[in-house]
Amino acid sequence: MVFCVKKVNTSWIWIALCRKTRQIVSYAIGDKSKETCRKLWNKIPLVYRSGKSFTDFYSAYKSIILQDQHYPVGKETGETAHVERWNNTLRQRLGRFVRKTLSFSKSDVMHEICLHLFLHRYDKEKALAFM
Numbered sequence: 855m856v857f858c859v860k861k862v863n864t865s866w867i868w869i870a871l872c873r874k875t876r877q878i879v880s881y882a883i884g885d886k887s888k889e890t891c892r893k894l895w896n897k898i899p900l901v902y903r904s905g906k907s908f909t910d911f912y913s914a915y916k917s918i919i920l921q922d923q924h925y926p927v928g929k930e931t932g933e934t935a936h937v938e939r940w941n942n943t944l945r946q947r948l949g950r951f952v953r954k955t956l957s958f959s960k961s962d963v964m965h966e967i968c969l970h971l972f973l974h975r976y977d978k979e980k981a982l983a984f985m
Contacts, residue, residue, distance in 0.1 A: 865962065867969065868894040869940065870902065876936055877977045883966060888914045895919065908933040948972055 866886055870879040880897040884890030891914040895903070904923075909915040911926045927933045945951050950968060 865965070866890065867944075869937065870894060870898050871937055871940060872902065873908075873936070875980055876940075877980045878940075878973050881969070881973065883962075883969070886912075886914070888917055891915060891918045910934060943976075944969075944972065 864885070865883050868882045868884070868890060870881070871877065872879050879899065879902050880894060882890055882894035882897060884893060895918050906925055907915070907919050907923050908925045908927055909919070911928075915924060915926065925933070929935075929938075948968060950965065
């Protein structure tokens with residue numbers, strides 16, 4: 855998921871979802887580098903880091919996630935469909951994450967605050983649905 859003011863100034867939202875509850879386990883905001891991938895991985899609670907990790911074929915994952923835990927898969931498998939669904943939900947519920955819109959904000963701080971509030975509410979909804 856990307857939000858940007860100009861194409862030269864992009865930030866990506868990296869997320870880790872629990873496959874069972876669909877709750878956000880961790881997130882990181884940054885560029886599409888190994889460093890941002892590492893930042894996300896280090897923020898994931900240890901109990902989740904010991905399980906299987908399904909990703910797309912982006913090369914940064916391969917260098918961060920242990921080989922015996924990393925399962926790169928294509929979209930046709932459906933293993934990452936819930937992440938794509940989450941990206942769509944974010945764009946539908948928060949107009950500021952759609953680049954060409956009246957509600958677009960130029961402030962990185964406001965983007966992160968709105969994202970944090972959205973994640974809190976989203977996880978709360980998922981926890982109630984899972985009970």
